[in-house]
Amino acid sequence: MKTPNPIDLAPASAPEDEMYYLNMGPQHPSMHGVLRLLLKLHGEEIITAEPVIGYAHRAHEKMAENRSYIMFLPNTSRVDYLSGMIYNLAYCEAMEKILDIEVPERAQYIRTIANELNRISSHLLWFGTFLLDLGGVTPFLYCFDDREEILEVLDRVTGSRLTYSYGRFGGVTMDVDDAFLDGARAVLKRIRERIPMYLSLVHDNVIFRERCDGVGVMTGDLLRKYGITGPPLRAAGVAYDVRRAEPYGIYDRFDFEIPTRTAGDCMARFEVRVDEMEQSCRIVEQAIEGLPEGPIMPGRMKKRFKPPKGEFYFAVESARGHFGMYIVSDGTDNPSRIKLRTPSFSNLSSMPEVLRGTFVADTIAIVGSIDVVLPEIDR
Amino acid sequence: MTHEAPKDTVAPALDGLTTSSEPSDPAKDGFHVRHVATADRVVELARRFDEAGYFLEMITAEDRRGDLEAMRLVYTYNRYGEADRHLVLVDLSSEIPGASAPSCVPVFPAADWFEREVFDMYGITFDGHPDLKRILLPDDADFHALLKDFGRIEDAPPEEDPPERELTV
Numbered sequence: 001m002k003t004p005n006p007i008d009l010a011p012a013s014a015p016e017d018e019m020y021y022l023n024m025g026p027q028h029p030s031m032h033g034v035l036r037l038l039l040k041l042h043g044e045e046i047i048t049a050e051p052v053i054g055y056a057h058r059a060h061e062k063m064a065e066n067r068s069y070i071m072f073l074p075n076t077s078r079v080d081y082l083s084g085m086i087y088n089l090a091y092c093e094a095m096e097k098i099l100d101i102e103v104p105e106r107a108q109y110i111r112t113i114a115n116e117l118n119r120i121s122s123h124l125l126w127f128g129t130f131l132l133d134l135g136g137v138t139p140f141l142y143c144f145d146d147r148e149e150i151l152e153v154l155d156r157v158t159g160s161r162l163t164y165s166y167g168r169f170g171g172v173t174m175d176v177d178d179a180f181l182d183g184a185r186a187v188l189k190r191i192r193e194r195i196p197m198y199l200s201l202v203h204d205n206v207i208f209r210e211r212c213d214g215v216g217v218m219t220g221d222l223l224r225k226y227g228i229t230g231p232p233l234r235a236a237g238v239a240y241d242v243r244r245a246e247p248y249g250i251y252d253r254f255d256f257e258i259p260t261r262t263a264g265d266c267m268a269r270f271e272v273r274v275d276e277m278e279q280s281c282r283i284v285e286q287a288i289e290g291l292p293e294g295p296i297m298p299g300r301m302k303k304r305f306k307p308p309k310g311e312f313y314f315a316v317e318s319a320r321g322h323f324g325m326y327i328v329s330d331g332t333d334n335p336s337r338i339k340l341r342t343p344s345f346s347n348l349s350s351m352p353e354v355l356r357g358t359f360v361a362d363t364i365a366i367v368g369s370i371d372v373v374l375p376e377i378d379r
Numbered sequence: 380m381t382h383e384a385p386k387d388t389v390a391p392a393l394d395g396l397t398t399s400s401e402p403s404d405p406a407k408d409g410f411h412v413r414h415v416a417t418a419d420r421v422v423e424l425a426r427r428f429d430e431a432g433y434f435l436e437m438i439t440a441e442d443r444r445g446d447l448e449a450m451r452l453v454y455t456y457n458r459y460g461e462a463d464r465h466l467v468l469v470d471l472s473s474e475i476p477g478a479s480a481p482s483c484v485p486v487f488p489a490a491d492w493f494e495r496e497v498f499d500m501y502g503i504t505f506d507g508h509p510d511l512k513r514i515l516l517p518d519d520a521d522f523h524a525l526l527k528d529f530g531r532i533e534d535a536p537p538e539e540d541p542p543e544r545e546l547t548v
Contacts, residue, residue: 054515061500062524097407224434224459227489238459246405246462313409313455313464326453328441339453341437349492378515 018042024363026055032129032367033374037351041360049355049363051348056378064338069095069305070169072338077163079340080376082125083319085118085154085164092167093248094314094325098307099169106294107171108250112287113184114154114166115249116280120191121150122319123273123280126371130270131202133368134211139202146187146194153183169305171297181288188281195277212266216366218354219264226350230321230343231272232370236264242317253290254283266369273371304333320344320371340379344372391431391456391465396420403466410455410466418469418480421454425486428456428465435483436464438493440501442527443470450478450503475502475526482508500525 025036034055040048060079064072076091077084089111096103103111128143151161157174158166166172202208218228219236233240239258243251259275261268307329315324321343328337347370355363393400397414405411416424425435436455443451447470454467471478482505483490494505495514502523505511513520522529 054513054517057515059524062529065525065527097409224432225429225488227434227436227487233459240459242462245460310408311410311453311466311468313466315409315462322436324436324455326437326439326455330446337439337441339437339439341439341455345492346489349489353488 019047022360024360026052032372034378035348035367035372035374037355037363037367039355039360039363044359044361046355046358046360046363049352051351053348053374053377056375058375058379060379061338061340064335066334068333069307069335070303072335073167074163074165077165078375079342079379080318080320080323080344080373081162082373083118083122084162085114085158085166086316086318087323088164089115089167089249090314090316090318090323091325092169093316094312094327095169095305095307097314098312098327098329099305101170102298103171104295104298105292106175107296109287109291110157110172110176110296111167112250112254113176113284113291114158114164114172116284116287117150117154117184117187118164119280119319120187120277120284121147121154123277124150124191126273126319127198130368130371131208133364134208136202136205136208139198142194142198142201146191149183149187149190153180153187156180156183168297168301170301171295175296176291181291184284184288188284191277191281195274199274209267211362211365212270212369214263215266215362216354216358216369217263217265218350222350222353226353227346228321228350230318230347230371231269231276232264232347233321234258234260235268235272237262240322242315242322246315248314248316251283254286256280256283266365269369269371306331306333315341318343320373320376321347342376342379344370344374345377348372348377391427391433393424393427396424396427397467405462405464409464411463412465414465414467416467416469418452418471421452421467421469422481422483422486424454424467425483425490429486431458433458433463433465435487435489435493438483438490438497440497440503440525442501442525444473445527448473450475450501452480452497452503454483471503475523476504478502479504479506481506482511484508499523502526 020041022039022041026034036052038050038052039046060075077088079087124143124147128140131139155161157176157180158164223233237260239260241258256279259272261271309329309331312327324341326339330336397416399415401413403410403413433456436457439453441451443449449470452469456465494508497503498511499513499516
């Protein structure tokens with residue numbers, strides 16, 4: 001349903017007793033995680049939509065204040081369990097910046113490989129579940145098959161499938177071997193072969209196009225007013241990517257593009273993510289190529305860390321957008337405050353405005369195309 | 380750099396609105412400029428950043444009653460382009476409940492959820508917020524979890540088994 005027929009739309013003066021309320025979630029089969037949408041409807045049309053969140057709140061920020069800096073490491077990958085590596089390494093890099101720790105070259109390259117593989121696996125899962133939301137079951141099975149290959153490779157060095165705690169202040173826990181690198185190469189080869197296949201499977205499917213083209217348009221000032229980042233922003237033509245805007249790690253050494261579209265609809269967000277997988281493949285390829293020999297941790301490391309007093313901010317580009325950590329140190333070995341600025345939180349906060357006037361069936365497509373991860377919103 | 384800052388982004392004009400503004404070293408702490416302001420200026424500051432094409436990156440708070448005898452609000456603004464992060468620190472009274480600031484929602488709707496979260500976690504209220512209610516904690520919670528006197532997690536009493544309930548059909 002691309003352009004709603006104006007006759008179908010509820011008049012602004014529709015009487016209150018013609019409205020009804022629908023609770024979508026928190027256990028709706030096509031709602032993501034534990035998101036609950038409180039919809040006020042006039043027929044199929046959404047008059048107001050209110051996301052209700054907090055069902056997966058685990059008090060990560062409170063936990064941070066209750067433990068030492070190093071003990072917060074395992075929490076980070078649990079904030080967003082689909083791209084946990086990126087969050088875990090973000091925290092390490094933030095602390096390295098604060099504590100002025102030099103990270104060995106080899107560790108930098110390994111981190112980049114791990115980050116980008118994780119980004120691909122996150123996008124693959126999104127691809128599968130997004131199509132599942134729209135009624136296509138088969139792509140989900142293929143994507144999970146591919147994603148499994150990536151998890152296997154990462155499992156080999158990190159020892160976990162999702163909640164990696166691979167980073168340490170100064171480097172990574174384990175060195176990679178030839179089997180890992182061969183595995184990563186095989187994953188790249190496979191993903192590159194499969195992406196065109198996925199696209200030919202769904203991209204021109206008439207149902208898919210009908211449900212995505214022109215649906216959930218987010219463009220212009222709305223993006224900035226809500227602080228939207230990540231693929232939803234790039235799908236509206238703004239080439240903002242923290243890896244470019246504020247390069248961290250060694251991202252300034254790699255040749256990659258920031259895919260953008262201009263339509264700002266579900267289809268544009270879909271295409272941006274597919275293109276991003278290819279760009280991540282390119283980065284991994286270059287990182288494997290350039291991987292130097294050497295240590296993965298700096299010489300002797302301390303067991304206790306006492307950063308200088310003050311406020312610090314560190315941002316990375318997660319699979320969902322701008323992830324920032326605001327860290328306040330009071331000079332002791334416990335953080336005084338860690339605020340996690342998560343991209344899905346800001347992206348989802350625009351939903352009341354985006355969903356207004358759309359139809360119930362489009363809600364699934366729109367919320368799916370934003371790619372929200374609820375544990376990351378609720379923290 | 381293969382891209383430039385969006386053309387409509389200019390340096391925000393903040394003359395006279397802040398108590399102090401100092402350039403900072405982003406390579407060290409991630410901030411390009413640090414501002415200190417008073418609560419009555421936060422909306423006007425938001426408007427200036429808005430006019431300059433910046434976006435509201437986050438709002439949060441700190442419980443600094445221990446060392447500064449104040450609740451502190453933290454705003455960061457940034458732009459979609461090469462990073463230019465402005466940190467705005469606003470110290471409020473140390474009374475909870477009581478500490479309050481004007482709401483930035485009329486300027487940046489993004490502030491809606493951020494302010495609700497600050498209220499939820501710290502009990503700071505925002506005048507003019509359209510619907511200030513809890514967001515992450517349960518609606519019936521009677522605490523603000525990120526206050527330093529709320530308690531340490533390890534001090535929490537062990538959970539008791541729920542009383543036996545009879546099943547009714």
